[in-house]
Each structure stands twice: as structure tokens, then as C-alpha cells.
Amino acid sequence: MVGQRKFGLFDLLNTIAMALVACATIIPLVYIAAISLSDTASVTQGKVWLWPQGLNFKAYAQVLNDIKIPRAYLNTIMYTALGTFINVLMTCLAAYPLSQHEFVGRKYWMFLIVITMFLNPGIIPNYLIVKELGMIDTVWALVIPNAIWTFQLIILKSFFEGSSSSIREAAKVDGASDYRILFSIMLPLSKPALASIALFYFIGHWNSYFLPMIYLNTDTLYPLQVVLRSMLVFNEGSGSALVEAAALAPQAKKNATIVLAMIPVLMVYPFAQKYFAKGVMLGSEKG
């Protein structure tokens, strides 16, 4: 629409501003990585900026030899894998019937589900339900109570709606059961949508610290984010906790842990990015 204009003052200023925005998000991450790869002396003397000084991998070796961190990493991988699987399965099971216009009670079910987005009972009642069900200090507390995110359910339901009714009718005529239609026809057809919701669930599990912190009591069950948190805040409430933490946890080691915690997210990020706009738009349509 505006093709032929020349690169003016406005463009120059705008380009600079946008470059600053990009730098503001990237530079902190580069800085973290640079510290994790630098030697202790350079870090304490504050010589490190955006390039590692005295390049070495000692901090990573420390992390790998730590008693807690490798185990926490494995825990996180396990919780994320199991949790994402349960999330995607449960979301599919709920979304498919709701995507069928004929489904008995569809309007009522949808109302029942959507209204929960506005009703937030708070931390304590959620905790008590988990406790009453005997899930405290088990992996189930992390993967069952949030098995379906309503927002993702609505996105998948809309996706199913886009392709389903004629397919289902045709398959029904051929004598296929709904189980078969869902697992052998709908799901293979919905791979992009499934990938999208799986990525959001994946990142949600990988980054979660609050729920594991309140639901788990045993050290050996802690996921990475909880261990990382304990490297930040030593004991809650004491004003000098941050000073102690800063002195006790060697910066390079902490930053190496952060880098390792970020890697999986950075790896799925390019794939996730493709689906952002779609997800956000669907969400805002449904408001």
C-alpha cells in the first residue's frame, strides 16, 4: 500500500527504536550465558559484559556433579512428558464431543466449562482438593489438577469444528464408532492444532514452580524450577536472604543452571512461534 516512499527520518528513528526493543530482550539472555561460561575471577571483578572472559565449562561441570540439579532436571523432564501427554489426551477427549453441534447438552456443557474461566476459588480450596484426594507429595498433584486448560480446550474445539461435521457423518455411515473417528480420523487431521496446544502445555509444565513448591514436600521429587528458586531465596521472610543467597550460590553455577533450564524452551520456541498468532486470535474471538 505504501511502496514508493523513501527511507525518511521517521523510518530511521523507528528502526533504531525497534532495534533497541530487540536488544532489550536478547541482551539479558546473552549476559546470563556469558557469565555461565566465564571464570570466577572475571565474574567477581565484574569484567564480564556480553562476551565470556576466560572461557571455560567449569560451571556446567559443577552443575552436572551437583547432588540436586541433575535429579531435578530428570524430574522436570518426567513431569513435563507425563503432564503434557495427559493434558493433550484430556483436551482432545473433551474437545471432540463439544465440537459436534448435535452433541446432547452441548450448550450446557460449554456454559459449565467457560464460566470456570471467570470463577477463581483461589489457592487454598485448590490445595485442599488435592490434599483430600491424597495427591500431596506425588507427581499426580502436578499433572491431574490442571489436566485441561479451558483456553486450549476452546482453541482445539474450534479447530475440530472447522473440519468435522461432514467427516463424522460420512464415517458414521460407514459404521465407524466415535472412538475410531476421533483417534483414526480427527487426530491425524489435527496435527498442527495438537502441536500448538502441546507446546503451550509443555512450556507451562517446564516453567512451573509454584505448584510443585506447594504440593511437593520431598527434596528428591523437586523439579528444576523449585531447585533454581532455592538458589535465589534461601529462607522466606528474612530481609537479608537475598544477600546470603547471592554470596552462597556461585553466580556462574546459578547462571549455568538457568541456561540449562532455558535450552528446551529456546528449542521449541521457533516451532511454538508459528502458532502464536493463531492461538491468540482464536482466543480473542471467543473472548
Add this chain to the structure above:
Amino acid sequence: MPDTNIVSLPVKEKPTFKSKMARLGKRIVRDRQLLIIFLPGLLFYLLFRYGPLYGLIIAFKDYSVFRGIIDSPWVGFEYFEKFFNAPEFWQLFKNTFLLGFLTLVFSFPAPILLALLLNEVRISWFKKGVQTASYLPTFLSVVIISSMIIDFLSPTNGIVNKILNSLGFASKYFLIDPDWFRPIYIISEIWTNAGYESIVYLAAIAGISPTLYEAAKVDGASRLKMIFSVTLPSILPTVLIMLILKTGNMITIGYEKVLLLYNTMTYEVADVFSTFVYRKGLLANDYSYGAAVGLFEAFVAMALLLISNYASKRMGGNGLW
């Protein structure tokens, strides 16, 4: 049912209770497979979304773990009164509203501005690159973001203090200074969310008809003029919807981040309803008190959402419903 015996005319058939039930029964039999597929999801919602709502009655009871939810004695509004009379009440109230309000005021325009400026970028690889970078922080965990904040602001070797020192200022311990808590929280919120939230506005901008720009160009409008008289008015409905949503969520503070960034020195500005619920309810095991405070918070949040929705409709804008 009085009219079951009346033979109804074929044109004006009024479904009786019986015939409705029969039809419902038929539909249930017809949809039995769908119902079986739906069952796990339904159970999930009843147990984990409606279950906690039922659990909220402990806010009106003196809950003890041994007696359970049902057998704990009723105490009415005792815990609410306790909260309203608590010395912390007004401080929590003020902190929650002020932090929520200031975050809204400062962080709401950021994604709009970003989207407007991004839209003016002509070089498409550069535009894509900036977008890719700016969405990234949303996907980092709160712990990592808080850790970076603590590191960068560290008085011993944080990068911010290094810069201050090189400019000749003394090091400052930002995280124990109550004056700095709100700015730190708000800036980090903008850093985390502005890029991702700009997607909605970019999509709205993409939907603007090119003829509007062509007409403006024929009239000799400058770039800035076009932003203010074409782009901005066109995305205004989206902006309004987002504003209602954000106002409704205003007091839902990101307590996960506050819990990581606050300390006793900054409680006076940083302690909000939800962090108080966490400390009283879970750390001190006073479940009923925690639930009561949580219920009060949810009540205020709901009222805010309804008010902002009403206000938007009154002003001639769109509402959420």
C-alpha cells in the same frame, strides 16, 4: 403436568415433559459414545474446577484437617471480620490496588505502541526478527526472570550497579528499597509481556482495509498523521476489549513473581492479597483464614470485571458479553 391429556394440534405442538424426556433419552442413547468420550473431561471439571468452589465453604467454617470440610463447625463471617480488622488489611488493600493499577497504566500502552511501530517497519526480515525477539520473554519461567532481576540489581556485582558506579554514583540495594519495588515489578512485567501482547494488535492492524490508507495518502496525510487518524481509530475496538479484560484482571497480581521478589523490607509495598493468602493459608496452615481472604479477593475481582464491562458498554463500546 396439566396439558398431557390435551390432544395438541399438529401445527402448534407443545412438547410435554414426557415427550421431552423421551427425546432427551433418545439423544443420550444416540450420543452414548460421545458421552463416554466426554466423561473424563466432565469429571475433571466437576472435581477440580467445581470441587474447589464447594471447598470455599471452609471460609465460613473453622476448618480442621482432622474433621474435614463437612464436619468442621460453621463460624459465619468470623474470618472475614478477622481480616477486615487485621492491622494489615488496609495496607494489603492499598498495595493490591496500587500495584494492579500502576501496572495497568504503565504496561497497557506498551504492546499497542510496539504494534504501531512494528507495523511501520518496511524491511520484512527486520520486522520478523524484532517480533521473534520480543515474544521470547513470555516463555521464560518466573523463576528465571526473577533470578535475572536479582542478578542485574545485585549491589555487589549487578550490571545496573556497575553502570551506576562507572557514572560516579554509589551502589544501591534496589530490592530492599520499598520505593523501587513497584518500578521493578512493572518494568519486568512490560519486558515479559509487551511483545506477546502486541500480537493481538498486529492482527487487528492487519485487518484494516488498505483503501483507508490510500484515501489518506491522496489527501496528503503524513505517516504520523496516518497512524493517528487511520490505524489507531481502526484498532480502537480491540484496544477497548483488551482494556476491559485487563481492568477485570487488575488486582490479580502475578503473585508468583512477587513471592520471589519481595522480602520483609519491602512488605509495606509488595505484600498483596494473594501473597498474604499464601503466607497465612499455606505457610501458617490457617486454611479457613486463607480461603476467606481468597474469596474476598475473587469477589472484588469479579466486581471490577462487571464494572469495567458495564462502563465500556455505557460509553458506547463493546462489552465482553
